Amino acid sequence: MRTLLRPALTAREHFGACGILGRRAASYASIKDVTKLQEKKMNKILFPILGLEKYLSPNMDKKHFRLFDPSLEQIAKAEELFRPSDKHPIDYVTSAIRMDHAPSLTQPEVCFIGRSNVGKSSLIKALFSLVPGIEVRVSKTPGHTKKMNFFKVGKVFTLVDMPGYGYKAPDDFVEMVEPYLQVRKNLKRTFLLVDSALGFQKADLIAVEMCEEFGIPYVIVATKIDRSPTGVLLTQYLQIQEFIEKQTQGCYPQPFLVSSMQFSGIHLLRCFVAHVTRNLPT
Ligand SMILES: Nc1nc2c(ncn2[C@@H]2O[C@H](COP(=O)(O)OP(=O)(O)OP(=O)(O)O)[C@@H](O)[C@H]2O)c(=O)[nH]1
Numbered sequence: 001m002r003t004l005l006r007p008a009l010t011a012r013e014h015f016g017a018c019g020i021l022g023r024r025a026a027s028y029a030s031i032k033d034v035t036k037l038q039e040k041k042m043n044k045i046l047f048p049i050l051g052l053e054k055y056l057s058p059n060m061d062k063k064h065f066r067l068f069d070p071s072l073e074q075i076a077k078a079e080e081l082f083r084p085s086d087k088h089p090i091d092y093v094t095s096a097i098r099m100d101h102a103p104s105l106t107q108p109e110v111c112f113i114g115r116s117n118v119g120k121s122s123l124i125k126a127l128f129s130l131v132p133g134i135e136v137r138v139s140k141t142p143g144h145t146k147k148m149n150f151f152k153v154g155k156v157f158t159l160v161d162m163p164g165y166g167y168k169a170p171d172d173f174v175e176m177v178e179p180y181l182q183v184r185k186n187l188k189r190t191f192l193l194v195d196s197a198l199g200f201q202k203a204d205l206i207a208v209e210m211c212e213e214f215g216i217p218y219v220i221v222a223t224k225i226d227r228s229p230t231g232v233l234l235t236q237y238l239q240i241q242e243f244i245e246k247q248t249q250g251c252y253p254q255p256f257l258v259s260s261m262q263f264s265g266i267h268l269l270r271c272f273v274a275h276v277t278r279n280l281p282t
């Protein structure tokens with residue numbers, strides 16, 4: 001029986017107090033600006049997996065590398081969902097520490113789970129980088145997000161930032177998050193974040209087991225790829241992919257790679273969110 005997400009993990013990351021979206025990364029927030037870049041740089045930001053593919057043997061089956069492979073037009077359409085307007089407000093709604101405090105919303109919902117400090121809030125902040133003034137708090141101190149934070153994207157979907165599990169998880173983590181994942185009817189996809197330099201840790205495997213047990217659809221996102229040397233990233237990526245293929249039922253076969261710092265993979269993930277919430281035109 002799993003003892004959910006309590007083990008004290010030792011490996012901790014410490015960073016400087018730099019803003020998560022540096023000045024340069026912030027200028028990549030819109031696809032219009034990214035497409036002005038040289039092709040190589042553009043691909044690095046839009047499709048970070050391309051940087052790994054070239055190291056693979058030509059005989060390797062790459063069908064799961066770009067299972068989700070939208071066009072630039074689709075990425076641009078998805079971006080419009082993440083751009084607020086009077087008719088399409090994007091904002092924080094509320095926080096909840098128990099499922100019965102969660103807002104009753106009917107639109108499709110996606111949530112972000114992962115070990116404390118893995119980069120959940122930073123990723124959400126990057127996804128919402130086109131929303132002036134939106135507050136998504138990030139911190140180098142693990143265990144910063146203490147509640148389930150709900151953000152409404154017009155009438156089209158809701159996005160939920162979760163507290164982290166493992167080291168310095170809030171005491172009521174299990175009571176808060178497990179029932180949410182189990183009973184939230186409009187939850188369309190759970191994004192399970194793992195650190196790209198470390199791959200699956202013990203607590204991540206427990207989280208995978210939990211998603212499998214609840215039978216909810218989920219997808220793995222490898223974070224902080226700017227900090228992983230290519231060799232490490234490739235090794236972790238292939239291990240994650242093999243694990244998904246051999247040991248999971250409900251996990252999307254393609255892991256996503258992101259750096260909220262350098263903005264890589266963020267556009268693709270916006271597009272995937274649009275896709276799983278049925279907002280991506282074909
Ligand atoms: N280099 C780098 N650092 C990142 C990235 N994403 C997040 N960080 C850093 O990692 C630390 C934790 O980020 P958060 O987004 O607050 O992590 P979290 O998963 O929300 O953490 P909890 O709320 O504590 O569970 C911060 O110091 C971030 O600046 C990234 O893509 N690259």
Ligand SMILES: [Mg+2]
Nearest residue numbers: 120121144145
């Ligand atoms: Mg957080």
